[in-house]
Amino acid sequence: MAPVLTFLVALTVTQNTKKDFLNAKVVAPSWRRNAHVLFKYLPKNDYLRALVFMAFGWIVFPLLILAVFSILKITQLEYSMYVLYKGLYCGFMAIWVDLFARIAILGDLETPTDPKYESNLASIKRHKVPGWFQDAKLGIFIHWGLYSVPAYAHVDDRIISEIAQQEGIEEQFKKTPYAEWYLNTMKIEGSSTQKFHNKTYGPAFSYDDFIPQFNTAIKQWNPDEWAEEFKQCGAQYVVLTTKHCDGYLLWPSKHPNPNKSNYTADRDIVGELTTAIQSKGMKMGFYYISCWDWTFNLKPIKDIISFLTNGPTSKAYRNYVYSHWIELIDRYNPSILWSDIGYPPGANVNEIFAHFYNQNPEGVVNDRWIQTSALFQKIIQIQPFSAIIKLISKKYVKEFQTNALAPPHFDFTTPEYKSFDEIQETKWETCRGIGRSFGYNKAEPEENYLSTEQLIHLLIDIVSKNGNLLLNIGPNADGSISEIQKDRLKGLGKWLSVNGEAIYGTKPWERAEGKAKEGVGIRFTQKENSIYAILLGTSQEKELGIRSLAIPPNAKLSWLGASRNLTWAKLDNDIIITVPDNLPVSEAHVIKIELPLD
Numbered sequence: 001m002a003p004v005l006t007f008l009v010a011l012t013v014t015q016n017t018k019k020d021f022l023n024a025k026v027v028a029p030s031w032r033r034n035a036h037v038l039f040k041y042l043p044k045n046d047y048l049r050a051l052v053f054m055a056f057g058w059i060v061f062p063l064l065i066l067a068v069f070s071i072l073k074i075t076q077l078e079y080s081m082y083v084l085y086k087g088l089y090c091g092f093m094a095i096w097v098d099l100f101a102r103i104a105i106l107g108d109l110e111t112p113t114d115p116k117y118e119s120n121l122a123s124i125k126r127h128k129v130p131g132w133f134q135d136a137k138l139g140i141f142i143h144w145g146l147y148s149v150p151a152y153a154h155v156d157d158r159i160i161s162e163i164a165q166q167e168g169i170e171e172q173f174k175k176t177p178y179a180e181w182y183l184n185t186m187k188i189e190g191s192s193t194q195k196f197h198n199k200t201y202g203p204a205f206s207y208d209d210f211i212p213q214f215n216t217a218i219k220q221w222n223p224d225e226w227a228e229e230f231k232q233c234g235a236q237y238v239v240l241t242t243k244h245c246d247g248y249l250l251w252p253s254k255h256p257n258p259n260k261s262n263y264t265a266d267r268d269i270v271g272e273l274t275t276a277i278q279s280k281g282m283k284m285g286f287y288y289i290s291c292w293d294w295t296f297n298l299k300p301i302k303d304i305i306s307f308l309t310n311g312p313t314s315k316a317y318r319n320y321v322y323s324h325w326i327e328l329i330d331r332y333n334p335s336i337l338w339s340d341i342g343y344p345p346g347a348n349v350n351e352i353f354a355h356f357y358n359q360n361p362e363g364v365v366n367d368r369w370i371q372t373s374a375l376f377q378k379i380i381q382i383q384p385f386s387a388i389i390k391l392i393s394k395k396y397v398k399e400f401q402t403n404a405l406a407p408p409h410f411d412f413t414t415p416e417y418k419s420f421d422e423i424q425e426t427k428w429e430t431c432r433g434i435g436r437s438f439g440y441n442k443a444e445p446e447e448n449y450l451s452t453e454q455l456i457h458l459l460i461d462i463v464s465k466n467g468n469l470l471l472n473i474g475p476n477a478d479g480s481i482s483e484i485q486k487d488r489l490k491g492l493g494k495w496l497s498v499n500g501e502a503i504y505g506t507k508p509w510e511r512a513e514g515k516a517k518e519g520v521g522i523r524f525t526q527k528e529n530s531i532y533a534i535l536l537g538t539s540q541e542k543e544l545g546i547r548s549l550a551i552p553p554n555a556k557l558s559w560l561g562a563s564r565n566l567t568w569a570k571l572d573n574d575i576i577i578t579v580p581d582n583l584p585v586s587e588a589h590v591i592k593i594e595l596p597l598d
Contacts, residue, residue: 117354121408124353129411129427130362135505136236137463141472143180143241143438146248148477149210151442153179154192159417170303180439183207183246187300214477215266221479227276233489234496237283239338242270247295255323259295274332285336286328290321290343304393305386313374318344325352337365345374367410423465423508433472434488440474449484452491453587460534463503464512464523498561502532502590517545531593538585544577560590
């Protein structure tokens with residue numbers, strides 16, 4: 001019966017790709033998957049050999065049995081033949097089919113430990129956020145490109161969303177503090193960037209004229225120095241802009257820009273930095289703006305309509321973007337895919353996710369892959385639809401963000417220059433610069449930068465609410481990092497070297513925020529049997545009261561970074577801590593509360 005089943009299954013099995021077979025191989029019975037390999041994946045020149053074996057099995061072998069029975073004059077011929085046939089033939093066929101299955105697998109396929117991801121939403125949704133990303137807490141974002149040569153943007157003491165809320169979206173684009181938007185802003189009449197460009201370089205000086213300056217400057221760049229600085233600051237991963245809105249590539253792609261020749265850096269910045277970062281034990285991620293490319297659409301973004309319709313919709317652009325993502329995955333093996341704004345319409349973005357997850361099951365993708373249809377882009381440019389869109393955008397400008405709409409699949413969300421008041425169930429990562437810009441802005445004053453204390457408090461607050469901080473560094477064109485950014489990284493690293501236990505590998509506690517009776521803010525995290533109460537500052541009082549912290553009397557409390565236990569007392573649901581006289585001043589102190597295991 002087994003050979004018949006094998007033959008029938010081989011004829012009726014529906015999988016028709018090697019990827020499908022790998023899925024079936026894990027879950028299907030052995031006889032089915034072996035038959036599948038035999039009839040679907042043997043090279044064509046092996047089919048003749050297979051037919052010879054089959055003919056021998058069903059015709060020659062029974063005739064030989066009959067001949068042997070006739071010579072030996074065995075009685076009960078039919079029953080004896082059945083027994084021999086069942087034992088010898090079925091065993092032979094099982095071994096033979098299994099042998100060919102193994103040859104096919106070893107010669108052409110990789111045996112998976114888990115079913116492979118397919119390019120459909122149901123399959124992609126099986127992916128879970130890996131532990132390393134949950135535990136990492138701190139990453140470094142790098143915005144570096146042609147815009148790093150002029151290194152200029154409008155100077156404002158407000159972040160970009162505040163400009164939009166107070167003055168409108170049109171003014172947001174005209175007064176953007178983002179230096180990486182230089183190419184767009186220099187085209188907007190009356191913008192401070194346009195005035196700066198004309199005064200500094202002259203109206204005839206094009207954006208492309210920055211290319212030779214950038215390529216000359218990057219000769220001085222040392223990726224190992226970056227990797228060491230990022231490691232020392234406590235970062236666990238790094239995300240590099242491989243292509244920003246200007247379309248300039250930071251790696252030698254096999255898929256060059258079709259609209260501009262030699263529109264790529266002279267050095268393989270992506271490859272060199274990836275090697276340096278991974279050599280320090282950090283994960284590497286790639287930012288690539290999928291939706292926009294200002295070499296395909298030369299019109300500036302000035303309002304909500306041009307914002308929504310700036311992305312190219314052609315098949316050629318879809319293929320261009322897809323080819324770049326696949327190339328980045330295959331060549332450099334990143335751990336993070338960080339898209340921005342959205343993804344071209346008409347494409348199956350799940351193809352990228354499946355390819356990425358199959359190569360790196362521990363990888364993660366962000367939430368900026370939303371797709372709008374090409375028809376939608378055409379309709380909203382027609383009245384009265386454009387007027388309606390503008391009216392809606394003005395009414396809801398406070399909530400307007402580039403990542404306001406989530407795609408069907410993502411591993412984490414990416415609020416920009418924003419945090420939350422409560423613990424979030426979904427993993428999130430806030431991205432922001434130390435100042436108001438991502439790309440380096442030489443004109444930005446020091447007061448626009450976070451202080452070391454503000455930066456540390458920001459990280460603590462984010463982690464207490466289930467988030468990561470992706471902190472941006474904007475280098476100069478030559479790869480040097482400004483002293484103010486270096487200073488903040490060093491301060492953050494120094495604090496984490498003492499108190500990192502309360503940050504890395506932690507989870508949110510039952511509540512994120514609290515306040516001491518003396519007014520000092522508190523954030524909570526937890527790990528295993530320990531709770532960490534992180535004081536946002538140094539108390540000036542002799543005693544510190546933490547409200548609503550019901551812990552058993554045999555809990556062990558200590559200051560992180562100090563060798564001795566602290567003195568404390570329980571008062572109803574509060575605890576009272578004696579603050580030692582020699583407690584050093586710090587941006588934040590951590591009280592470790594070890595709960596008994598029994």
